[in-house]
Amino acid sequence: MAPAERRTAIIDAARPLVMRHGSGVTTRQxxxxxxxxxxxxxxxxxxxxxxVQAVVTEVFDPDPTLRELAAVDRGLPLRERLTRATEVLQDRLSQVFGLLDALGWIRPPEPEEQRPQPPQAIxxxxxxxxxxxxxxDESRLRVPAAELAHVLRLLIFSGTHPMISDGRPLNPxxxxxxxxxxxxxPTTNEDRAC
Amino acid sequence: MAPAERRTAIIDAARPLVMRHGSGVTTRQxxxxxxxxxxxxxxxxxxxxxxVQAVVTEVFDPDPTLRELAAVDRGLPLRERLTRATEVLQDRLSQVFGLLDALGWIRPPEPEEQRPQPPQAIxxxxxxxxxxxxxxDESRLRVPAAELAHVLRLLIFSGTHPMISDGRPLNPxxxxxxxxxxxxxPTTNEDRAC
Structure with missing residues (x-):
């Protein structure tokens, strides 16, 4: 096995163990x-x-998530595309929250340490x-797509975080x-104001 | 001045100082x-x-916020009542986030310490x-009012937190x-699905 492959195999094996045991994981396990x-x-x-650091870097790596978002079928209706994107983003956040919790960390590591990119860039x-x-489909929104994206991220964050959502997470x-x-x-266009 | 009044006067004076200087505040200040x-x-x-602990207890005390919510004029339209409630809740959260930040804390104190009630109860x-x-107005919603309340709280939380919102908070x-x-x-009732 080439060193790069061996590295990947070790990280893959370690990832679920770190998620379960945190930094208490042993090299024997x-x-x-x-x-x-x-x-x-x-x-x-x-x-x-x-x-452990390599696992953290991998879990925070945005690239697999970005690839999954890019791969969402553009032929699906907007609602289904967004639902699929929400699943992908909730998945990532669950991994991130689970890892932070397993490691007893309260916030993400600083970029200099183990994060591939600063949070803002991600x-x-x-x-x-x-x-x-x-x-x-932006023309079917009453805000620019960038704002919908911002709001979606905010809803996913608090709707996925186990503590913020009081154990009542929202599904996609x-x-x-x-x-x-x-x-x-919804009523009619004219009579929409509550 | 009676001891209780003196206590209140000291906490009132200390509150903005703790928000600014954290636990570095001095009794002289x-x-x-x-x-x-x-x-x-x-x-x-x-x-x-x-x-400092008394200030924390006061900032986390839900009662003033609950009184403000109870005082919202029921004669206003639903949209305005909810906007007013959002202002009140964003105000509280800004205070809480500001205090945690000033004290260098990452999460609220445990209930046993300085919080008047456990977070779930609040x-x-x-x-x-x-x-x-x-x-x-619950009849004008497509979910129970309790679910709207849950979602509103989630939106307010991530839409107010300076880090979660990436410095782009949502207004009420x-x-x-x-x-x-x-x-x-919004289109017609029938043609609503995107």
Whole structure:
């Protein structure tokens, strides 16, 4: 196995273990899960903390999420595209929140440490990906697509976070229905004001 | 001045100072702001930390917020009642976020320490107050008033938090428009699906 492949295999094996045991994970557990000798880990990583850091970097990496957003079928109706995007983004956030919790961290690591990019840049990229996904349907919105993207992100954040949502997270269909339709019963265009 | 009044006067004077200087505030600053001798503080509080704790307890106290929500004029249209409630709740959250930031805390203190009630109980009380404020207009919603209250809280939380909102907070009118109408251009009842 080439070193790069070995590195990937170790991170893949370590990821669920770090999500479960936090930094209390042992290299023995990681080696067992990867089906390799414990010493093999140290040919790729200087120590256990470096494996944990590599897992953090991977979980925060926005690229897989951006690829999933880019791959959403543009032939689907807007509502379904947004629901799919919400699933993808909730998935990522659940991983991030779960990792922070497992590590006993309260906020994301500083960019200099383990994050591939500053949070602002990542959020900008997600907003751009959502706006791109809205595409020509922007004309059916009463705000620019970029603002819909911002609001979607805010709803997903608080609607997914276990503590902020008081253990009552919103599901993707709920989030998209709030985002597009709101919660008032639609009446006619003229008689819309409550 | 009776001890209870003196206590209140000290907390009132300390509050903006703690918001600005965090736990670095001095009893001298507090005494100056309250217009009293420094020693007078120690007739009411054992030490500076107790003053800071009293400020935290006061900022987290839900009662003034609940009273403001209860006082919203029921004669106003639903949209205006909810906008007023959003202002009140954003105000509270801005104070809470500002205090946590000034103190270098990342999450609220545990209930045993300085919070008057556990967060769940406070959030339940806010949701109940919002639902009460919806009142008979519940029939104009497509969800129960309790669910609107939950969603409103989620939107206010992420739309007010300076970091979560990426420095682009939502204002009360925006929040209520999203909550009631969503972001899609309303069409007819039949042709609503995007």
């Amino acid at each position: 990681i080696a067992e899960a990867a089906g390799i000798a414990e010493g093999t880990i140290f040919r790729v990583f200087p120590d256990k903390d470096s494996v 959020n900008d990229a997600f907003r751009a990906a959502i706006a791109d996904l809205v595409g020509p 269909e709920q989030i998209v229905a709030i985002l597009l339709d709101g919660l008032a019963v | 507090i005494a100056e702001a309250a217009g009293i001798a420094e020693g007078t503080i120690f007739r009411v509080f054992p030490d500076k930390d107790s003053v 959030n339940d009380a806010f949701r109940a107050a919002i639902a009460d404020l919806v009142g008979p 009118e925006q929040i209520v428009a999203i909550l009631l109408d969503g972001l899609a251009v």
